Structures are given as C-alpha cells and as structure tokens.
Amino acid sequence: MREFRERIAAAQPGRADTDRRWIYVPYDRLTDETGPLTEQPAAETGVVMMEALGKARRRPYHKKKLGLILAGERHFALRQAARGVKVIYLFTEGDHVDGFTEAQRLLGEREMAIMQPAERELRLDVDRARKTGVRLSEVKDTTWLSTEADFDNCYRLSGSQILEAKPLVMDRFYRAMRTKTGILMRGGKPVGGRFSYDAENRRPWRGKPRPPRRPSFAPDAITREALEQVAELFPESFGSIEGFDLPVTREQALEAWRFAREHLLAEFGPYEDAMSSREPDLFHSKISAALNVSLILPGEVIADVVKDADKGRIPLASAEGFIRQVLGWREYMRHVHRVTDGYRKIHGGHPPRDPYAGAKPSALDAHRKLPAAYWGVKCGWNCVDTVVEQVMREGWSHHITRLMVLSNLATLMGVEPRELTDWFWVAYVDAYDWVVETNVLGMGTFGDGGVTATKPYVSGAAYIHRMSDYCEGCRFDPKKATGEGSCPFTALYWSFLERNAERLEGNMRMAMPLVTLAKKPAAERKALRERAEAAINELESARY
Template sequence: MGHTAVVLGDQLLRGHPALDGAERVLFVESLPMLRRRWLHRQRAHVVLSGMRHFAAELRAGGNVEVVERRAAPSLASPLAEEPGPLVAASPNAPGARAVLERAGARLVPSTQFLTSPDAFAAWAEGRRRLKMEDFYREQRRRFGVLLDADGGPEGGQWNYDPENRRPPRDMPEDLRPPEPWCPQEDDIDAEVRCDLDAHAPDLWGRDAPRRFAVTPDEADAALRSFIDDRLPQFGPWQDAMVPGEPWLFHSLLSVPLNLGVLDPLDAVRAAEAAYRSGGIPLQSAEGFIRQILGWREYVHGAFWLRHLDGANALDAHAPLPGAFLGEQSGWNCLDSVVDGVRERGYAHHIERLMVLGNTLLLTGVDPQDAVDWFARAFVDGAPWVMAPNAAGMALYADGGQMTTKPYAAGGNYVNRMSRFCGGCRYDPKERTGPEACPLSALYWDFIDRHRERLDGNRRMAMPLRSLAKIDPAELDAIRARANDARAELGVRPASSP
C-alpha cells in the first residue's frame, strides 16, 4: 500500500515532494487554527481557497485519492485516522512539525525555498555577524542572477538602495500606479466564504473579494502583470507611503510565494529577463530581486537558526495596543495603516516596519504579542516571516542579531517618507506639548529609557549625544507627552530598563 501525502495549507506546491509515490493525499482544515485571536478573515480565505483549489486539481487528475478533512478538531486527529504511512514536506512551523512527528510521519525536504535551513546554517557557521548583504551576494553568484560577463554585479553595484528610497514628495503629479491584477472568484471561493461564516464568524478584519493569487495559473498572471505594469516604477518608490494608494507599485506576490504556488526563482528570473530585454530599469529589477533572493530567503533561514521564541532584549512587556485592533488613536499615520490592514489584510513593508513596528518598539510592546498579531493579521502572515521581521528587526528583541541598531524613528521620518503628516493634527517637528507628534516624543523617551543598553552601539552615538543636550525640564515634558501617547494608543506605560 502506498503512503498518504499530507499537504499543509502553506505548502501547496504542485511539485510537492510528498506526492511522489502517494496513493492518498490528505488536506486538513483545523478548526482551532481558524478561531485563533487576531486571525484576519482574508488570511483564512486565501489559505482555504488555495487548499481547496489544489485538492480539486488533484481529484480531477484522477491519479490519487484525495481526502479533505474540513472543520477538523485539530491537525492531529485526522492524521491518527489515516490507514497508511504518512509522508509530509518539512513544515514551515515548529508546531506543525511536532504534530507530524508525533503522528509518525516521515518528513522529506521541502522545495518551497531556494536555501534549506541546513544550507543556511552551513553558510552561517563561523560568521561573527550574519549580514543579509553577504548572504544576498552569495545568492546572486550561486544562481547567476544579475551578473556581468566577469561574474561581478550588473552595473557595477550589488544594490541600489540609495536610488530606491525616494520620498513621495518627489513623485511626479501625473504618475499613477496601474491597478494590480485581481483574480476572479469562483464556486470554491463562495464555498469558503459560507464555511467561514458558519465555523469562524468572529474572525478579525473585513471580508472582501479575494485579491491574491492562490493557484499557479493565478500566480503566473499576477507575476506577469507586475513585471509589465508596475516593476518599472517599483524601485524608486518602494519605500514611499501614500494614503489612498495601498498597493502603489508593489508586487502583491508574497501570498502566492508563501502558499507555495509561485516558485521564487521563477519570479527572480522574470524580473531579470525584463531588465535584460531593456524594458525595466536596473534599480527596479535589483530591488525586487533583493526582496526575494536575498531578504525572503535570509529571513526563512534566520527563523530556523535563531529560534526567537521568548527573545526580549529590551525587556518590553506592554500588551498589544487597542489601536492595533481598530480603536482610533488620533494618529493619522497609524490609524490609516491599521485601517488598511483591517480592510485588506495588507500593508507594504515600510508601513509594517516604520509605522506599525516602530510604534510597537517605541511603546515597549511584548515581542511575542507583536509577532502573533503580525502573523495572523496579514494575508501573507506566518511565524517564519514575522518572528525575524517583527521581533528581530522591528522590535530589536534579539539584541542586534538581525540589525545593528533599533529601527526607531520619530515623526520626521514618517513626514519625509509619507503623505500622512499633512492630514494629521500633530506636528512632526514638535516633541513636547499637546500638538507634538506622538512618535517624536516616544522616540526620545525610548532613547532615554534605553540609554544604558544603547551606549556603546556606534550607530546610536549621534542620538545619544543629542539626548544628552536636552534640558532636564524638556526631557520631563517629553516623558509626559510620551505617556499621553501611550494612553492614546491604549497601552500602559512601557517598562523601565
């Protein structure tokens, strides 16, 4: 008797390694997973829609028996009922791995990423610092991406970050982002919506027509649309935050990549081919390739290598603010981004890092609460993505393994890289008083509270020198405004170091 291939909801690869030699394929929709706090309705929808589309394709192929366990009491219970041996790809989450191992499943290497956890660990061994830039350059050489005839970086530079950080004030008035590709919902989506209404009616976030690809054909269409329509302008404006333009020039490919229906190397090769054909600026092609070949693979490897559970280098213990669950703070930047997450399950990477993550960092929110919220509130969320990004990068919970300094910023950064401040009652240049930008006050309060921890970090030398020049009376006023800001967010004062 052949084995049963267990296909998890975030491993929907059509070349799934567990399918080789399988007689049965098992899909489990765990009801407790659907009822977890902060899980976005649209996140649940894309996962279930992707699973059911894959099951339907396999069933139509007629080569294997397809078993779907919907509204299951757990992942473990259907596994225990399977008559034959179980085979699964190495999961993307430690919890799923533990369940499969207890069920006696044989785990085979996953092909969802270009660099396995073991390969990443081998690359990391003996290195004093695990710099993403070093990893990215090796990935470029390994796969022969954007290299010149001599094996050096195309154009003479490995990255074009300086050119890819233009503020929205530089954006031409007539530049309008093309509308991104959008799938057509079908009967499977309608069935998913009915089941979510029945079994998980209290999910967070708004229900809406599905916007993201969940099948290989849809992913290919989404990739083609991005390459042709938005990649040319992606590079220079990738860090810009523009109210009313939630997608801007971003790819919207993280969902199909994280579901396993888009091969990361296919996306990389498509961008490189577009550049070499003469239609795409090098800075845009490189910026997009860096996100996938560099950062995405690096984050996945770092997740398995570092195990950030419980990491809390800044001793931050405040609970998740009410403002992250829909209560209005009165801050235009934060309320706009959180409203967008509730509406779409999406915000682009700078909104996540420098509005959401920065707010959580400055207010001293517990890193695990932050990771849980990010992992479930976004359509592309997963612990392997959010633990390194939210806990490591945004909240500095690892004490500097992911970044050389905290990604802390005041209102001036948001003012420079967004158009939020023009519609806000607060002044980003002020740090005290009722009109002061809450982020500006919280920034200096953060530096003050952690001055001993940050002392000795050369990249924090300048803000620490500036802090030393602040008059004690003004510093007291900054602390008072920071406490008011926490109250506006709905959190208690952050713990002192």
C-alpha cells in the same frame, strides 16, 4: 460546502489505488511544480489534504487569511483530481494530528510523504503524529532557494551554535547567495558593480507616476463556499471577509504576477519605501500571500525578473530591490527561525513550557500591552489609523508601513515584542511563524538584541513626514516635538533613546542620535518625556 464535496467525491481512492504513492500536501505548499508531486505520474499519485479547525482556531486569524487557505486548498485538490491524482480530503474539528490519524486509518499501513513543513507549528504536529504511529516520511522542501548548509556555512554556525555576540547580518548571506546562484552576476561580480541599490530606492511618492489598477479575482462557487464557512465559523476573527479578491489558484497567482511584471516592477525600486494614503499599495507586487502558500514559487519570480532586467524592461535598481527581498530577506528569515528554533535558543528568549507557545525575547525590556489602536479603535494618529484600516480591510500592507509605522510605534512605546508579533501573525494574510517571528521579534522590535538587525529601526515624525502623505490633515504637526498639536512620534523617539541609552551604548549606528540626545538641555528632555508619556497614556486609555 456542497459544491466542493460533490466535485471532489469522484477523486476518492478505490481498492485499485493501493499502490499509489501517497503524499500529504500542507496548507502552505499548494504546488505541483516541484517536490514529490512531480516525481511520478499522476496515475501513480495520491494526495492527502485536510482542513483542521483546531489549527484555524489557535488564533483569531484574519478572515481573509482563513478564506485564502481554505479556498486555496480546495482548488488545489480539484486541480489534482483533474490531473488524475486520487484525493483523500479530510475535515477535522481537531488539529493536524487528528487528521493524520484519520488518514492513516484510511490508508492502512501505507506511508505518507510530506515536504519538510515550513512552519514550526506543523513540524510539531508531524512529530506528535509519528509518536502515535502515523507513518510520515519527510522529503526535502524544494520550494526554497537555499539550503541549511548555505546559511550555516555563511555564518560558520555548527550544531545549535548561535553567534549572539555578532549579528547574523542579512547582507552577508544575500551576497553569498547571489554569488552561488549567479543571479544578477557577471564574471563573478554583481551586474552594475554593486550588490545593493537600496540607497537609490528611497524616494517619496508625490502623486506621479500613478499606479495602474490591479486585476481582481472574483470568487467562484468553490471560493464563495469557503468564504461563507469562514463567516459562519469565525465571526470574531480579525478583519473583514468582504471584498475578498485574493488569488487562490496557480492560474490567478500567475496572472497577478504577470501584471506586476508588466506594470509595477519598473517603478517598484524608487518607491518601495514610500507610503501613501491615496495609493497604499503603490508599485508593490503583492504576491507574498500567494508566494508563502506556494501557488507561485520564488525561483520562478526571480527568473522572470532577471530576464526582464536583461531585456531592459525593469531598471537594475528595481530588479535588485525585488530580488533582495525574495532571495535575501525571505530565505534569510526562515533560516534564522530554524537555527534559533523560533528564538527559543537565544539568550532572553524564555523558552515556554508549551512547545506551541511563542518565545518572548525582549532585549530592551519592553512589556507594555498592545494598544487598542491595532485592533481598529481609532486613535486620531492619521498614519496609524490609515495603516491599521488597510490591514483590517485587506490583511496586508507593504513592508515599510509594517516597519516604520506599526512596529516603530510599538517599539517606541515599549510594547512587549511578543504582543506585537502575535498581532502581526493574526492580522496579515502572508504571516507564518518562520517569517513573522523573525521579522517582528528581530528587525521590527529589536527584541532579539541584534541577531537580525544592527540597530533598532525607530524614527520620529520626520521620517514619516518625508516618506508619506499621512501628515496631511492630521491633528498633529510633524514639525513640532512638544506643546499643543505636536506629533507624538518625535517625543516618543527621544524618550525611547533616553530610556534605552545604557542598553544601546556601544552600538555604533546609534552613537550619533545618543550624542544628540545628550546635548539636549534638561528642560527640553523633560518636556519630551512628558509629551511621550501623555501620548502613551492616551493610546493605553482607549478600550476595545
């Protein structure tokens, strides 16, 4: 990393910099558009940044995620140096506590400000560092669009109270935030007369319209150094570093966003649930990785979408669908993570003794291991192989492939929710504890028993066949549930319902499929069960 070290050296503080305000900038808050970096002139500001290899080695994170974070941090440090900010940039073999300790030694008695960390893991590091005498003062994280009170008042939560008997339905929070902010509202009512246009955004994609070619971001010298370091230090990590073209600076993130606004979002709504092997990204903006490290801010993108919708550049259904993901799901998920302490406070969460270990809620008593197909071993199920291949290559796939292929299969099989959660955390470039644990332990697997979802999001082959082209050329026939060449998803679905019928009894949204299951002859149910068992055995017999 010779290039970076030489360029950042000029920004190191001297004796004349003792009176600057010193701010620790976390790996996921790379912004000078909001927060403490905006509260005083650059000439009065100093930042502390660090690369903690202990954190990077905590899991075999996707190589592209590691590359994004290292390159993003280094570019941000140089951005601050160019503004006249002094920079202490540390490299530690240990974790963030070791880095904080070294920073305190260099700063003497001076205090560091830090925006309240988004990740629970970093909050733990901050608490540990404080106990050793490191002076860290937390300030409000102004990258979020909602407050703790917004969420707690919406569900009438107080203290550590969690309403397990009643799901924390996202739509309730989303409507409250729309009302509070006035986003897509007019005269106190939603523009167009409805809060949600989700029912209109479920079209399969059949080849037209064709998505345009996206901009790519060739690594510069700083990014190449980061990628070379990842290849050298983390050869066994998940995925590939080849073809890295993620935006790692604010300017690049803004360029990617401008392209999405101009060329993608108009078609996003109708096809947001569609899946395609030919065009896996379709009309998704793919800004989640940049958004989650704050290279671009949620308030910015929402304001842009509202402006474009007002001018007729983006249809209302597309604008609302995008805003629901950012103002709705994204904010909602971080609050659920906060109030449940990463699901440690819910019944069945099994709080581990190690505070860094993940909670293990499993409301459906699912405890199988994650099959090798998720780690790249071909299983011959075209939908699964196609999506996993994309994730290994890019560290990303859109939300429906995550939910209705990857999470669906694991849930139908009875995979331990924690196993799948940890895989998502490793495999995706936009995965951090506050978003991945709630999405997978909750909506993805129903491991939380209904805190975040009113029913398990599972399906047989019919949904995948209707919403994708994955079944074309697959060795399985989606129209056959049993027998030779039958698609195992359908048998797995009915077997899942049979296995969990007692647990799901009383769930109104599952009443119809359970009634349908009960009407099936015993011989048919037996054939479905045997087909499901054979499919599971096939997946579990594969080795890494």
